[in-house]
Amino acid sequence: MPLDPLSATFAALADPTRRAILARLARGETSVTELAEPFTMSLPAISKHLKVLEHANLISRGREAQWRPCRIAPSALKDVDGWLERYRKFWDENFDRLDDYLQELKAQEHEGNAPDKAKPKPKTEKKRGRKK
Amino acid sequence: MPLDPLSATFAALADPTRRAILARLARGETSVTELAEPFTMSLPAISKHLKVLEHANLISRGREAQWRPCRIAPSALKDVDGWLERYRKFWDENFDRLDDYLQELKAQEHEGNAPDKAKPKPKTEKKRGRKK
């Protein structure tokens, strides 16, 4: 019944309201009331969403007088990225090429004499920084 | 009621059984019965999970006589990766440094004369390929 951490994280991210809250928090720490402001739903609803995010380790909360400022916690998102890693080859062409290159390196290593097919000219750079 | 695509994807990934199915499919296309084999639950249950994965665009299914082979579909995972992109800076130090560097470049551009603080020595390489 206590969902495993990764499941909890994905479940938390499966709600547009919660993703919107994260998007807001990406711009900086803020209070519950301010987080609730853009939404039409009640404050207790937001409070519940925040609890879900917190249990999923997607946010952490401080305390400052009567406010409970929320901020993004990196660990869970990092775990999602880690989980994605092994599927990257299914869509990332660049990843594919790197993979091929590594395979080939290993092959050369073992044979001493390279098969010399196509000689792909490595280009180690991954080009996976940011879109822009 | 028709969940937006990203929510559907995250919801689909929030179940360990479904993630296990994806992990199996990452090793290659296979049939429903073979997919069900490692699990204790009934075949209709697996069938439902597959439907969820399919609606989330995480898998696609072929037809071969009485078998419906399943394979991974890249688009949804790619979308998750895209969504993650803007949060990467929260945990990826390398990303951070690149970001700083770009900021600085822009600053120089506008001022003509660089502030010359610390002079971080770019190091453009992202080093974000694969773990090992």
Add this chain to the structure above:
DNA sequence: CCTATATTTAACCTATAGGTTATTTAACCG
């Protein structure tokens, strides 16, 4: 202490997620 503000908790409702067993559908095979 009293009151205003910020947030959580409680009690409740409804829809749906995830499972079950029993029944159908579809395609192959002798």
Add this chain to the structure above:
DNA sequence: CGGTTAAATAACCTATAGGTTAAATATAGG
């Protein structure tokens, strides 16, 4: 055709997700 194998569908059950309103809790400030 009749049997067998592969998979989906139907009908059902139970727990829980996501919302509501009303009440409780915590803190600052006159």
